[in-house]
Each structure stands twice: as C-alpha cells, then as structure tokens.
Amino acid sequence: MRVYYSIMTTEVPLLTTFADAQKVLRTYYANAQTKYTLDNMRALMDHLGNPQEKIRVVHVAGTSGKTSTSYYAAALLGAAGLQVGLSVSPHVDQINERLQINGQPLPEAEFCQVLTEFLNAIKDAPVKPSYFELLTAMAFWEYARRGVDAAVMEVGLGGLLDATNVIARPDKICLITDIGLDHTEILGDTLVEIAQQKAGIIQPGNQVFAFAQGPEVMSVLRPRGVHELSDNDNVPLPQLPHFQQRNLGLARAGAEAVLGRGVTDKELARVATTVVPARLEKIAYKDKIVLVDGSHNAQKMAAMLDGLQQLYPDQKPSALVAFVAGHNQRWQEAITTLLPHIDQLIITEFYSEKDYPKHSVQAQTVADFAGRGLVVPEPEKALDKLLQMPGQIVLVTGSFYLLNHIRPRLLHD
Numbered sequence: 001m002r003v004y005y006s007i008m009t010t011e012v013p014l015l016t017t018f019a020d021a022q023k024v025l026r027t028y029y030a031n032a033q034t035k036y037t038l039d040n041m042r043a044l045m046d047h048l049g050n051p052q053e054k055i056r057v058v059h060v061a062g063t064s065g066k067t068s069t070s071y072y073a074a075a076l077l078g079a080a081g082l083q084v085g086l087s088v089s090p091h092v093d094q095i096n097e098r099l100q101i102n103g104q105p106l107p108e109a110e111f112c113q114v115l116t117e118f119l120n121a122i123k124d125a126p127v128k129p130s131y132f133e134l135l136t137a138m139a140f141w142e143y144a145r146r147g148v149d150a151a152v153m154e155v156g157l158g159g160l161l162d163a164t165n166v167i168a169r170p171d172k173i174c175l176i177t178d179i180g181l182d183h184t185e186i187l188g189d190t191l192v193e194i195a196q197q198k199a200g201i202i203q204p205g206n207q208v209f210a211f212a213q214g215p216e217v218m219s220v221l222r223p224r225g226v227h228e229l230s231d232n233d234n235v236p237l238p239q240l241p242h243f244q245q246r247n248l249g250l251a252r253a254g255a256e257a258v259l260g261r262g263v264t265d266k267e268l269a270r271v272a273t274t275v276v277p278a279r280l281e282k283i284a285y286k287d288k289i290v291l292v293d294g295s296h297n298a299q300k301m302a303a304m305l306d307g308l309q310q311l312y313p314d315q316k317p318s319a320l321v322a323f324v325a326g327h328n329q330r331w332q333e334a335i336t337t338l339l340p341h342i343d344q345l346i347i348t349e350f351y352s353e354k355d356y357p358k359h360s361v362q363a364q365t366v367a368d369f370a371g372r373g374l375v376v377p378e379p380e381k382a383l384d385k386l387l388q389m390p391g392q393i394v395l396v397t398g399s400f401y402l403l404n405h406i407r408p409r410l411l412h413d
Contacts, residue, residue, distance in 0.1 A: 012119040015112040018094055024119065025131055029356045032130040036161040040127045044137050045166050047125040051144030052167050058152045058254050059167065061159040061198045062177025064300050065247045068276045069177055072251035074152040075274045078102050079267040080259055085143035085151035089132065090400055092277040093408055098135050099142060114142055131356060132156050136163040150258055158187050160200020170205025175254045179217045180299035182330065195220035209253040211246060229253060237272045241280055241307025248272065278403050280307050283410045289393050290410055294400035296323060298333040304397065305341050318344035318389035320382050321398035322360045331361055334398065335370055344389050345373035348382035352401035379405035
C-alpha cells in the first residue's frame with residue numbers, strides 16, 4: 001500500500017555544502033520502510049516522469065563485488081567514449097560518490113545544486129521517500145537530464161524490492177556478482193532465497209551475466225537465461241587481486257553487451273588502473289602502506305585476504321577493525337576468518353550516518369570474542385596505534401562506516 005503525505009509547496013533554498021545537504025537528507029531517515037515494497041518508489045518515479053526509462057542501464061546485484069564491478073563497468077564504457085553515470089552505495093567518504101559522471105563524483109557545489117533542484121521537483125510528490133529512495137531517484141533523474149549514454153546502478157540491498165529495481169526497459173543489462181549468505185534477516189536464510197532476491201532485478205528481455213556458482217545459486221539463475229562465465233573470463237592482470245580480476249571480467253561482459261563489440265586490450269589496461277575506494281585499496285601514508293578494505297562478512301573477508309596474500313606474499317599485517325552492530329553472526333564469522341592472517345589486532349568503534357544512523361559493536365565485545373586485541377574506542381587514536389605497529393603493511397577493515405572515519409585522513413592529512 002502506498003503511504004500518501006500532504007503536499008508541500010515551500011521552495012527548498014539553495015544548498016551549498018555537503019553539511020547542508022546531509023542536514024536536509026537526515027530528515028528522510030524516518031521514512032525508511034519496515035516492510036520492503038516498491039510502491040513508494042514507483043509513485044515517486046511516476047511523479048518525475050519515469051526518467052529511469054529514458055536511459056540505458058547496467059544493473060548490478062549480488063553479495064560480493066557489486067561496487068567494484070560497477071566501477072569497472074562504468075570505466076569500460078567511459079573508455080569506449082560513452083558518457084556514463086555511476087551510482088554506488090554506501091558511499092565511503094562523501095555522499096556525492098552516489099552521483100558520478102564519467103568516473104567523477106559531482107563537485108560539492110554542483111551536487112548541492114542538483115539536490116536542491118531535485119528536492120523542489122519532488123516537493124509536491126504524493127509520497128515521501130526514504131533517504132536511499134531519494135538518492136536513487138535523484139540519480140535516475142539527473143542522468144536522464146544530462147542524457148547520459150548509459151548509467152551503471154548498484155543495488156543497495158537484495159534486488160527484487162530494492163529502490164533501484166524500477167527499470168522496465170528490455171535492453172537493461174543485469175550483472176549478478178557472487179552470492180553468499182548476508183542480510184539473512186531480510187533476504188532469507190538460504191542461498192536459494194537470497195539468489196531469488198538478487199535475480200529479482202531481471203526483467204523480460206534483459207541480458208544477464210554471472211560467473212558460474214554453486215548449485216543452489218545456479219538453480220535460480222539458469223532458468224532466467226543467464227550467460228554463465230567461467231574462470232577463463234577473468235581478466236588476468238597481475239596488478240589486480242584475484243577477486244578484482246573476476247569483477248573486471250564480469251564488468252567486461254556487461255560493457256560488451258552495451259557496446260555491441262569486444263572490449264580492447266587498451267581499454268582493459270586503462271580500466272585496470274581504476275581506483276575502487278575501500279576495496280583492498282593501497283594508500284601510502286608516511287612510512288606505511290595502509291590497505292583499506294570494507295569487508296564485513298566472511299565471504300568478502302576471505303576474498304580480500306586471498307588478494308592480500310597474492311599482492312604481498314607471506315605478510316601478516318597488523319589490523320584495525322570495527323563492525324556494524326546488530327549482525328552478530330556476520331561479524332563473528334568475519335573476524336574468525338581474519339584472525340589467522342594478521343599479526344596485532346586493534347579494535348575500535350564508530351558512529352556513522354549514511355543510509356541511516358549506524359553504530360559499531362562495542363570494541364570490548366569484539367575483543368572478548370576474538371580472545372585478543374587492543375581496545376581503542378576512538379578511531380583516530382586507534383589509527384595512530386596501528387601506524388606504530390612494526391612492518392610496512394597494515395590493514396583497516398570490517399566496515400565501510402569505519403573507513404569513513406579513517407580514509408579521509410589517510411588521503412588528505
């Protein structure tokens with residue numbers, strides 16, 4: 001059932017800073033639905049004239065690798081000369097990462113102007129969106145206004161009932177990354193149930209690409225006409241960790257479907273230099289190499305650790321971690337996967353506001369479960385401790401929301 005609100009007619013004044021934008025967007029947190037449905041999103045898109053139907057879309061769902069695949073797909077299309085929109089979530093450092101043109105987030109003033117114009121465009125809409133619905137609708141709206149050649153849209157959660165899943169065009173390209181058990185409280189307790197949610201983005205006529213996975217997942221994807229990729233479709237560039245070679249291979253399949261031709265070696269080499277924020281990202285800071293990664297479950301953590309050993313054989317770096325509260329099994333499995341591969345462990349805490357406010361598991365709780373670890377609740381002080389550890393390589397992982405406190409300092413200090 002749609003929830004209707006009284007119409008507002010007051011003009012939104014021009015926003016000029018990210019702080020202004022976040023202050024306004026914070027008021028939309030309360031609109032998050034307790035029961036997922038696309039009714040509100042469809043009503044909002046109808047109000048806007050359904051801009052999502054005016055652009056070619058590459059739609060990316062899955063458990064692990066969505067953001068990397070999205071970045072690579074957008075970069076490949078851009079390398080071929082197309083104007084490309086890219087929307088990912090959550091953002092790592094700043095909200096404008098959710099609205100990118102040709103590989104670049106909109107500058108602060110421009111993003112704020114677009115947000116102001118969009119808020120005025122929906123001020124008399126019959127529904128009031130959630131934070132994620134608003135930003136998703138704004139991305140579709142702005143890409144249509146700019147007339148991009150293609151837009152790469154990363155699913156936020158699941159697929160079937162995700163706010164991005166309002167595209168009915170038969171020429172949409174669907175990319176399904178590796179599927180695992182995550183967000184089970186929402187998506188289901190089995191791989192079949194979760195795969196059904198991810199495959200919910202597939203519409204009649206869509207081309208669908210995915211790497212061959214386990215029998216439960218493929219029992220869902222194969223009847224949907226998926227083009228199955230194998231390890232032979234990885235892009236074996238040695239500078240990329242294995243999981244990124246796989247993500248680039250999936251992105252290549254999607255880009256080739258859009259372009260109607262093969263991707264050239266020159267285009268691949270150019271795209272391989274794309275920096276995917278917080279995905280085993282290497283940041284040189286003072287005398288350290290800080291590896292920054294948002295892995296928050298066992299599947300992602302294992303892929304990251306495999307990549308770490310590939311790039312830095314026989315290294316056991318010290319690690320700084322924090323995990324989102326409310327998912328005990330998830331963080332416990334993640335840190336259990338991590339512990340054998342690290343030297344010293346530092347545990348911190350965070351509070352963050354992105355799609356909605358989130359806070360971390362208490363650091364002492366993580367330390368008690370791990371059976372070791374130095375508890376430093378303040379992220380800045382925890383990073384200082386990490387940088388004092390021996391060895392050139394150190395690691396920060398466990399949550400994108402932790403990295404929001406860490407990565408800006410590493411890049412801009």
